[in-house]
Amino acid sequence: MDFPFVREAVKNLFSRSSCDMYPLKPSEAAEQYRGRIEYDPSKCINCHFCERVCAGGAISVVEVPVEEGTQITRTFDLSTCTFCNTCADFCNTHAIKLTKDYHMIGLKEGDLLVSGTFVKVAKKKPAPPPAEAKPEEKAAPAIKPRDDGKPVQDPSKCVYCGICAKKCLGEALTVDRKEKLWKLDEDKCVSCGTCEEVCPKKAIIM
Amino acid sequence: MAIVYSSLVYLGYILIFPGFLFCFVAGMLITGIDRKIVAKMQKRVGPPILQPMYDFFKLMGKETIIPAAANKTVFLAAPIVGLAAMVVIQLFIPVISTPILYGTADLIVILYLLLIPALAEIYGGSASGSPYAGVGLSREMVTIIACELPLVLIFLSVAKTVGNAMGTGLCFSLSDIAAYQAANGSLMLKASMIPAAIAMLLVIPGETGNHPFDAAEAETEICEGMLAEYSGAPLGIYKLTHAIKTFTLTALFVALFLGGIGTGIVLLDALIEFAICVVLTIIFISLVHAVTARLKIEQLFKYYWTAVSTIALISLVLAWFGM
Amino acid sequence: MFKNLITESTAKSPWLFHINSGSCNGCDIELVAVLTPRYDAERFGFKLAGSPRHADIVVVSGPLTQQSLPRTLRAISQVPEPRCIVTIGSCPQSGNVFKGSYSVMAPLSKYVHVDVAVAGCTPKPEAIMDGLVQATEILKEKRKAWLEAKKNGLKDGPKAETEQEVPAAEDVPASGEEVQQ
Numbered sequence: 001m002d003f004p005f006v007r008e009a010v011k012n013l014f015s016r017s018s019c020d021m022y023p024l025k026p027s028e029a030a031e032q033y034r035g036r037i038e039y040d041p042s043k044c045i046n047c048h049f050c051e052r053v054c055a056g057g058a059i060s061v062v063e064v065p066v067e068e069g070t071q072i073t074r075t076f077d078l079s080t081c082t083f084c085n086t087c088a089d090f091c092n093t094h095a096i097k098l099t100k101d102y103h104m105i106g107l108k109e110g111d112l113l114v115s116g117t118f119v120k121v122a123k124k125k126p127a128p129p130p131a132e133a134k135p136e137e138k139a140a141p142a143i144k145p146r147d148d149g150k151p152v153q154d155p156s157k158c159v160y161c162g163i164c165a166k167k168c169l170g171e172a173l174t175v176d177r178k179e180k181l182w183k184l185d186e187d188k189c190v191s192c193g194t195c196e197e198v199c200p201k202k203a204i205i206m
Numbered sequence: 207m208a209i210v211y212s213s214l215v216y217l218g219y220i221l222i223f224p225g226f227l228f229c230f231v232a233g234m235l236i237t238g239i240d241r242k243i244v245a246k247m248q249k250r251v252g253p254p255i256l257q258p259m260y261d262f263f264k265l266m267g268k269e270t271i272i273p274a275a276a277n278k279t280v281f282l283a284a285p286i287v288g289l290a291a292m293v294v295i296q297l298f299i300p301v302i303s304t305p306i307l308y309g310t311a312d313l314i315v316i317l318y319l320l321l322i323p324a325l326a327e328i329y330g331g332s333a334s335g336s337p338y339a340g341v342g343l344s345r346e347m348v349t350i351i352a353c354e355l356p357l358v359l360i361f362l363s364v365a366k367t368v369g370n371a372m373g374t375g376l377c378f379s380l381s382d383i384a385a386y387q388a389a390n391g392s393l394m395l396k397a398s399m400i401p402a403a404i405a406m407l408l409v410i411p412g413e414t415g416n417h418p419f420d421a422a423e424a425e426t427e428i429c430e431g432m433l434a435e436y437s438g439a440p441l442g443i444y445k446l447t448h449a450i451k452t453f454t455l456t457a458l459f460v461a462l463f464l465g466g467i468g469t470g471i472v473l474l475d476a477l478i479e480f481a482i483c484v485v486l487t488i489i490f491i492s493l494v495h496a497v498t499a500r501l502k503i504e505q506l507f508k509y510y511w512t513a514v515s516t517i518a519l520i521s522l523v524l525a526w527f528g529m
Numbered sequence: 530m531f532k533n534l535i536t537e538s539t540a541k542s543p544w545l546f547h548i549n550s551g552s553c554n555g556c557d558i559e560l561v562a563v564l565t566p567r568y569d570a571e572r573f574g575f576k577l578a579g580s581p582r583h584a585d586i587v588v589v590s591g592p593l594t595q596q597s598l599p600r601t602l603r604a605i606s607q608v609p610e611p612r613c614i615v616t617i618g619s620c621p622q623s624g625n626v627f628k629g630s631y632s633v634m635a636p637l638s639k640y641v642h643v644d645v646a647v648a649g650c651t652p653k654p655e656a657i658m659d660g661l662v663q664a665t666e667i668l669k670e671k672r673k674a675w676l677e678a679k680k681n682g683l684k685d686g687p688k689a690e691t692e693q694e695v696p697a698a699e700d701v702p703a704s705g706e707e708v709q710q
Contacts, residue, residue, distance in 0.1 A: 017566065019566055019569045022655050077623070078619075082619065083649070102656050104647070104649055105647055105659055106645070106646040106648060107644070107645060
């Protein structure tokens, strides 16, 4: 039998170890490492998209009505999370971010939950229309689908979150949240139906 | 009065030096140094040198679970018998050239006593009633048989060489071997003894159950083999016996082949003996551990009964012809 | 004097036993990476033990599949006191993406008391090392609690008080439908 590593073994005896000495020397994760979730409730618009796409079912919401509107608490359970980054990808307002912090150790219940609370101020309800106008309004439907199969937006339901524009395969939609603008470029639209599927408020009809 | 005094002295020998306390400290330090050197060779930092002591005391503090299918008496008594036999062997090995306890033991008794710790493990393993222990102990029996033949040939060649010089046929008495070496220089300086020394150095990792000869104690393969069902204090005593075995075998090598370098002062001799044991451990146990894989039991047997026995046989033949 | 020595040694020499109850092997690879030269857990005395009876810390990975659950619980019950259970990854804590399946019986905390949970999918070796070092400190506390219970004269009390109850293999529900979340 031959012993191929004897020379290396003897050489290693007199050279420094290749150990990182971790707890004594802090060590940082790589550049785009997906670690602990950071949730900024001030940017959230409660479109519920992150819960829909979460792979492990780690996001849960508690909504409590208060005087100004609704108090919404969103909790991310790190002990179910797969750290796939899909929620951060889909979040249009970039309220979710996966940081480089990898020290996630839970010693008791609740150690591994990240949550944030914000209050969604209820929109003031418009004054009810006079009684005579009601039958007319009821007779006419709010929006009608188009004949050529291209999407129609319902302005009363749309919150201008911009998800349809992001997911549009042909880049045919322009949505501006500040100016409350929804515009369709008919030449680029291929009537695939993605915008209708992804709209969280069901404000698009085809 | 003299009886009381001499029995106290004997008690001191058994408990302190070269008995239990000395074996404990030396065995733990040698095992610790071995683990540290193996780690350094693998470019790691490794555990602190006192790690085996922490292991031993931690095991003393765990609870002992006795499996339902086990024979309780043998299960608990086997480790203690093994430890006692190991300490007795160390009592009879001369400290380089000064025998501490003599008159009753010679090489043949040491050969028999070397078998007892391994047998204690086999008894303990079979008393635990686990199938993994059954596989482990059959492999351990094959390992013992494999190591016995070269060891017998080595002892015979040493005995014959010393016997030739003293005029008697075969001299097995350890105190006589120590005296001969103190007068004429180490046995290893004789050219005919060098093959026997090399063979003994190759037998040492097999006897102690170190890589690449640890098929009996294969960790991941058979769940630690014979000790699979042990936990707590009995397991601690078995680990202590393993640790002392390394020290005892290297001390035996020093006493048989390097006996001429003693100074005569017992404590200084003990320190020199310990230092040489450490050096031998580093070269022949740690280095071999770090660069080899595990041999199968058939390969182990074949290796010992062909290669190592032939080397020892050369020495025996040379000694028989008076060279 | 010896009692102090034994208590100190409990934290300095923890032996690990790893149980894979159906995992994708990602967490197992990271666990074994902790023993490689770069992160070297052996500095703290960690060692992989071959048999559960030799171990102090049980490391569990994988969502507990229906077939592996009784065997995992049996292996955990064979670990002598004082012991610590560490789960690695998000699978044993909640089943991760396999939640609600007919054959996944996670979380482990429903059956035994889990001491340390290391989150991540998979956690970095440094995070695993943090969790294991935390577990050694918990072990020391458990040993002290055990000594206290013995001193107060409970006969087989120490085991009854501090031992974590592990349900027998027969009591574990056989199919996954009963435990769907």
